[in-house]
Amino acid sequence: MEEEKFAFTPEELKETKILHDDLKDKLADSLMPGDEEHLTAFIEHTMEQGGVHRDVFGLNPILTSLQTARITVDEIGLRRDGVIATMLYGCLGDHLEAVEEIRKAFGDNVARIVHGLIRIQKLYEKNPVIESENFRNLLLSFAEDMRVILIMIADRVNIMRQIRDTPNKEAQHEVSEEASYLYAPLAHKLGLYTLKSELEDLSLKYLEHDAYYMIKEKLNATKQARDAYIDRFIGPVKARLEEAGLKFHIKGRTKSIHSIWQKMKKQQCGFEGIYDLFAIRIILDSPLEKEKQQCWQVYSIITDMYQPNPKRLRDWLSVPKSNGYESLHITVLGPENKWVEVQIRTERMDDIAEHGLAAHWRYKGIKSGGQMDEWLANIRSALEAGDGLQVMDQFRMDLTPDEIYAFTPKGDLFKFPAGATVLDFAYRIHSKIGNSCVGGRVNGKVVSMRQELHSGDSVEIITQSNQSPKRDWLNIVKTSKAKSKIRLALKETQAKEGLYAKELLERRFKNKKVEMEESVMGHLIKKMGFKETSDFYRQIADGKLDSNEVIDQYVAVRDHLQNAAKEHEIVSAENFAYESPNEELTHSDDDVLTIDQNLKGIDYQLAPCCHPIYGDRIFGFVTAGGGIKIHRTDCPNAAEMRRRFGYRIVKARWSGKGQSKYAITLRVIGNDDIGVVSNLTNIISKDEKIVMRSINIDSHDGLFSGNLVVQLEDTTRLQSLIKKLKAVKGVRDVSRI
Structure with missing residues (x-):
């Protein structure tokens, strides 16, 4: 069956001529010789080739392109390049092969815009989940020229205007949802507030028909009364401000239907419950040095006339918002006991709020990356600078590729740092997918796990059940999330391998009828040059160490240790005595204590009953003579002191570390x-930071117990010493007294 040839209806022809003449008139100063002829030739050729088709709503694409082009001129300020690109893309669709012809006929700018529009159309074909902020940013990064995004916004506004009566309600619903969560926020970011409000209102009209018309009818019914009320409110205010000699102008604006509906849902109330249907903005023409003074002067005048609601005061004059927004918002009880929101700002503040620093869209809570924010703010300034033709024609996207966005086959979108690989993508989906990854398919092509990703890539991960993470994977991935998951998997693998190797070795020992002792094994592992026991067992598991050789070496070490033990006759430790020839060291004033709340420099003594040292939890006790003694909180006498003399206890804490050494006694x-005692003293003597004072030994029934007095700097060194002493063979317990 032959396809029906595309044709214009009489009404479409009439509107097309009107739009054509209007655009030609508005663009006369920017069009180049031959533009109109070339454009007509392109469109006629495409029609002859059967390349022009009505869309899902039955709309004429040539007429739609003209309507969109007029929005880009009237509402956005685009000129020749943007309009020609809009017309061409509307008629050509996604024929990339035509881009070179377009470049020859219309130049690089037009070709680049059309190419950007086609690239984004290809993105849509991946069925992305476009509700996400990630998709919005991907869209922006794909637009080589910012006018691509502006044309897309204008196109969506135009489609939303045209589909009011379409019978295709499913397509209408889909287009409206996209307008609401993708195009309206983009328009908002770019300062296109009129288009943003229209997109929101029209999407509400199609998605929640009853709510839209209910609010619209109520607004229409109350418009006359509302306008009259604004006049009644403004009149006396205007007179008082003029009396004060202030230069200003006043705006009154009604909230959009969409924002009223959002407020009704948020506050869970009816239309009548929304009292701030409009806001009044007083904008002062004020010199910079008098801005704050005059804003507060206006505030004073208004609050003298009308009762303010202090809970609704928003002072962004004293401390501006982080995005530069400055304004004073107050809500007052106006005539007839109605609440009215008044915004007070200067021309400069209004300019920043409306045009600069991307203040308004961030103020409403739309989030994005810092670099993207700066870029969009520059675009907005360029759009509203007035000389849109020169600025926009010279504009280039200035983003460093520090972020990329890639799709899953289902259309989910993930953000990664530049340089991220297929393996990063696998770990982003799930640890199990990452651990078993052997490669992937990027845009349908099989690649290795090392393949770097680029924005817009569609990635599918290939896994194998027998795959496991390798240490060199840490050099493949870029994201910290993937690195930490690989490290965790490696640890788990090592632990399993170590356990397996240990069990294997124990079985071999049993077969050879050799008893395996942990202490001897520890000596062997150190003798073989391993710092970590896990490394030793890993080499057993990998087969790098022969278990028979390990057993032979183990027997040699065991026999040596046993012979060494027999060589010396056990001598009682009671005969051991040591007294340091050095004088007793005391704490210096280097270590600072803070007594009570913040008192320093007070004389104190360290209590001899518990010998506190730097780092101990402590308290101060005021003695009968008025001095302060410092005790440990776990001092044996602490409970009694607190019970009987609680009023003499003061807070104390260490607040400065000096060079002091403190005497402590270890049991x-x-x-x-x-031999055991000799080992203890050897450990202490090897540490330059610890001074041994004395050892007193008692022995009984094969055990010795002794008090070991040392001097050291703080609790950290003490804990380290206790740990070392406890590790000495033959030592049963070490405790501080």
Whole structure:
């Protein structure tokens, strides 16, 4: 069956001529010789080739392009390049092969815009989940020229205007949802407030028909009364401000239907419950040095006339918002006891709020990356600078590719740092997918896990059940999330391998009828040059160490240790004595204590009953003589002091570390062998930061117990010392007294 040839209806022809003449008149100063002829030739050729078709709503694409072009001129300020690109794309669709012909006929700018529009159309074909902020940013990064986004917004506004009576309600619903969560926020970001409000209102009209018309009818019914009320409110205010000699102008604006509906839903009330249907803005023509003074002067005048609601005061004059927004918002009880919101600002503040620093859209809570914000703010300034032709024609996207966006086959969109790989993508989906990843398909092509991703890539991960993470994977991935998941998987793998190797070795020992002792094994592992036991067992698991050789070496180490033990006769530790020849060291004033709340420099003594040292939790006790003694909070006498003399206890804490050393006593219990005590003293003597004062030993029933007095700097060194002493063979317990 032959396809029906595209044709214009009489009404479409009439509107097309009107739009054509209007655009030609408005663009006369920017069109180049031959533009009109070339454009007509392109469109006629496409029609002859059967390349022009009505869309899902039955709309004429040539007429739609003209309507969109007029919006880009009237509402946005685009000129020749933007309009020609709009017309061409509307008729050509996504024929990339035509871009070179367009470049020859209309130049690089037009070709680049058309190419950007086609690229974004290709993005849509991946069925992305476009509700996400990620898709919005991807859209922006794909638009080589910002006019691509502006044309898309204008096109969506135009379609929303044309589909009011369409029978295709499903398509109408889909287009309206996209307008609401994608195009309206983009228009808002770019300062296109009129288009943003229209998109929101029309999407509400199609998505929630009853709510839209209910609010519209109520607004229409109350418009006359509302306008009269605004006049009644403004009249006396205007007179008082003029009396004060202020230069100003006043705006009164009604909220959009969409924002009223959002407020009704948020506050869970009816139309009548929304009292701030409009806001009044007083904009002062004020010199910079008098801005705050005059704003507060207006505030004073209005609050003298009308009762303010203090809970609704928003002072962004004293401390502007982080985005530069400055304004004073007050809500007052106007005539007839109605609440009225009044915004007070200067021309400069109004300019920043409306045009600069991207203040308004961030103020409403739309989030985006810092670099994208700056870029969009520059666009907005360029759009509203007045000389739109030169600025926009010279504009280039200035974003460093520090972020990329990639799709799953289902259309979910993930953000990654530049340089991220297929393996990063796999771990982003799930740890199990990452751990078993062997490669991927990027845009249908099989690639390795090392393949770098680019914005717009569609990625499918290929897995194998026998795959497991390798250490060199840490060099492949870019994201910290993937790195931490790989490290965790490697640890789990090592732990499993270590356990397997240990069980294997124990079985071999059993087969050879050799008893495996942990202490001897520890000596062997150190002798073989391993710092970590896990490394030793990993080499057993990998087969790099022969278990038979390990057993032979183990037997040699065991026999050596046993012979060494027999060589010296056990001598009682009671015969061991040590007293340091050095004088007793005391704490210096280097270590600072803060007594009570914030008092420093007060004389104090460290209590001899518990010997506090730097780092201990402490308190101060005011003695009968008025001095302060510092005790540990776990001092044996602490409970009694608190019970009987609670009023003499003051807070104390260490607040400065000096060079002091503190004497502490350790109680050591162990096997009654002078060799054990020698080992203890060797450990202490090797540490330059610890001074040993004395050791007193008692022995009984094969055990010795002794008090070991040392001097050291703080609790950290003390804990380290106790740990080392407890590790000595033959030591049963070490505790501080």
